[in-house]
Structure formats: structure tokens, C-alpha cells
Amino acid sequence: RHSSPSNLYLGEALAALEGTETANVAASGMGAITQVLLQFCKGGDHIVSSRTIYGGTYAFLKNFTPKLHIETTFVDITKLDIVEAAITKNTKVLYCESVSNPLLEVANIKALADLAKKHNLQLVVDNTFSPLLISPVKLGAHVVIHSLTKFINGSSDTLGGVVCGTQEFINNLRNVNDGASMLLGSTMDSLRAASILKNLRTLHIRMTQHSKNAQFLAEKFEADGLKTVYPGLVSHPSHEIFKSMMNADYGFGGLLTIDVGSLDKANELMELMQLKKIGYLAVSLGFYKTLFSAPGSSTSSEIPKKEQIEMGLSEGLIRFSIGLDNDIERTYHMMKNCMIEIGVLKK
Ligand SMILES: Cc1ncc(COP(=O)(O)O)c(C=O)c1O
Structure with a gap:
């Protein structure tokens, strides 16, 4: 569990990606998240987290x-x-996702880093939705986490996670006496590390194409009158903040949402799109094919209905992870025909 050459190579590549001193790979995104929070916090401590x-x-x-x-x-x-x-004298960690799952809210990482500094907190950012697009540590975050399961591996055939941070923090995670990575055992299997490292080599090309396709579809859907959320749309409330944080060339990412009004309509549309081979009804993201799911009843079902409504997570929301399609205009027309067929759009 302590280290292996393949895990160290992958860790060093991911540290370079995020601009940190080093990194610790984990068996899954949750394996990375839980070890970080349990390393920073003990009984009596408090966390302020994005909802x-x-x-x-x-x-x-x-x-x-x-x-x-x-x-x-x-x-x-x-x-x-x-x-x-919300910060109290017991608060140790400020936790957020750069681009949130599933509402695509954008965290102002620079401003959050200032708050963290002022109150002596650790700013922990899950950057799973925006690898390469946003570099949280450059903006002042202390620790960056990824679920490698998604864009970074990119082929939906493995689980993985990573914690990118200082050498001191990563050493703490691996400490044989009280390290949360070492003792909880969410270590990555070395054979997996080698295969994820291989896939990482094409991440820049994939992210650029995911973003290009998602931007195209988001603009079309919005023009068609669908309630569309995508950070690359001028209508997105945090479009300017995203622009101010982003690295040039990679775009605004592969995730977008539309609201089709009800869960029944969402399911009908997703099943039809799957039938027409536009993509898969699946909860993951970052695959070469487009994936779609209704988060209220899947990836966010842990959040009670009342709280889902409060945060704006409506039943008819569909989250799309847009694929690497070479002819996205053709895909758009296929999607639009599905929407017309089930009555979400008029001809
Ligand atoms: C933003 C985000 N972080 C973490 C995770 C957890 O990752 P894993 O499934 O690799 O444990 C997910 C999974 O859906 C996610 O979307």
C-alpha cells in the first residue's frame, strides 16, 4: 500500500498536470476524497462544503x-x-468542486482561497469535471482531487482517484502510523496505474474535443429554446468567472445539462437516444460516447428531494457528458429528432 513504481509514475504525471509537488493515487475518487477529509479532520472539527x-x-x-x-x-x-x-472556530476545511456535479455551478477558486487564507483553512477542490481546463492550485487551492474514473482515464473501464498536494501532506497520507491512505487502504492497484497513465497521454486532445462538441450542442439547444446550462454559454451565471480561471485552448468542458420538464420525459428521451445509438444512459462521464443520466434519481439520489429542489436540481434535468463525435452537427440533428419525437421540441 505504501508505493509501487507504477503508482509513483502516475502520481508524478498527475502532480505535473495540477502543478503540485507530488500526488497520491487511490483506488477510486471516493477513496481519494475520504482520505483527504479524514486526514485533515478529527472529532470536533467542522467542514464548510458546497451543497x-x-x-x-x-x-x-x-x-x-x-x-x-x-x-x-x-x-x-x-x-x-x-x-x-458558515465558518466557525472549529472549521478546518473548505470543500468544493471547480465545476459542480450536476448543476455545473462554478466555484470562484481565487476568492475561496482568499477566504481560506483569512481563516486558516485548507481549500480542497474536486477538479473531476475540469482537468486541464482549470488548475485550482495555481488559483490558491491547497489540495486537488480527481476521480480518474472519468475524463482522465476516459474509457469507462476502471476506477481511480488522486490527491495532488504538497510533499508534506502526501507523506502524511502515507504515514504508517496515522496516514489515512495507508491505514484505510484505498490504494490503487499498480496494474491499473499503468493503464491510466497510458490514457492520460491523450487527455489534452480529448478535453479539447469534448469541449468543442459540448459548446456546439449547448448553443444549439439554447437557440432551440431548451433550458440549457453550460459554462461556455454567456447566459451561464459564472461564465465570466470560468473565463477568468481557465487555461487557454481546452474550452469549457464536456458537461452540459438541459431541463425537459419531468422525470418521465427525461427517461423517455434518454431511452430513445440510447436506442438510436447516440450514446448510453449511464451515470459516468468522460467517455468517448455521449453519456446521459437524470441526476435527481441517480448520481444525486443521496440528496433528499427537498434539498434537491432548494438547490435547483429539478426532476427533468438531464446531465450530458458529451462524447468525442467527429461530426457533432449530425449528432445534434439526431438528438433534435428524438426531442421532436417525444414532444420536448416542436418541429
Ligand atoms: C465530481 C465527482 N467526484 C468524485 C466522484 C467519485 O468518483 P469514483 O466513482 O471514482 O469513486 C464522482 C463520481 O461520480 C464525481 O462525479
């Missing part, structure tokens, strides 16, 4: 860490005054 995060992370903070007397306050991460008001 729009991956359902598993939400469940861990809401249901699991309270058993260890670690409490979390969930906030709207885009409202800095609310974030600051």
Missing part, C-alpha cells in the same frame, strides 16, 4: 463523518458572504 457536489461526497459528509463527530455545513458556494458566515 452541489457529487452525491457520494454529500452522503459521506452528511451521514458518515457525523459518526466521527465531524460536522459539515453545506452552502451555496457561489455566495461568498454565505460561505464566510
